[in-house]
């Protein structure tokens with residue numbers, strides 16, 4: 238089957254890393270939407286509605302922070318679900334997610350078969366890869382306290398980024414399967430921008446692009 242795939246990144250450097258990995262595969266369109274879930278959702282919806290032929294898969298891809306002990310710098314995380322980790326309300330008993338408040342869900346599913354297939358392919362190629370929830374936040378975590386609170390809020394989460402849930406929401410509204418792929422550039426925790434390993438993360442993202450072409454048949 239001839240499938241068209243839309244890959245949404247936040248910034249041009251992520252788009253270019255994915256494109257290097259895709260090596261000109263014409264089934265993929267890659268769009269840099271800007272940083273954050275709102276830009277991601279709006280740009281994804283616009284790309285889906287203006288497409289000349291329909292997309293059969295939408296992917297959110299980029300770099301991310303990795304939770305310590307779950308996803309080391311330079312590794313890859315293929316999302317098992319995308320979680321809007323700060324969408325809800327503070328209450329005297331702590332954070333209440335939107336689903337607890339009765340307003341939809343803060344967890345959106347991925348295409349499990351494709352996600353597991355890609356995880357296996359990346360692992361077989363020697364990339365440290367895990368299949369786990371990925372958080373979407375509007376604010377990059379900058380303290381150990383927030384990192385611990387998020388780990389409690391979403392047990393098992395391996396990474397945090399800023400776009401996945403927005404891309405997923407746009408894809409789900411029109412019934413198109415979704416994936417999220419993250420390459421880890423930094424640890425989630427106390428802010429140290431100088432420690433971000435962008436080169437390692439972009440190399441992993443490029444590999445994810447290459448192996449994507451092998452699992453999307």
Ligand SMILES: O=C(O)c1cccc(C(=O)CC[C@H]2O[C@@H](n3cnc4c(=O)[nH]cnc43)[C@H](O)[C@@H]2O)c1
Pocket residue numbers: 247248250251271272273299300301302303374376377378397398399400422423424425435
């Ligand atoms: O400074 C640079 O040279 C540079 C080059 C490419 C990309 C960036 C970004 O900052 C991209 C922002 C993008 O990265 C995701 N991200 C990365 N680490 C985290 C994190 O710890 N928590 C949340 N998001 C993270 C995020 O999706 C941003 O859109 C800089």
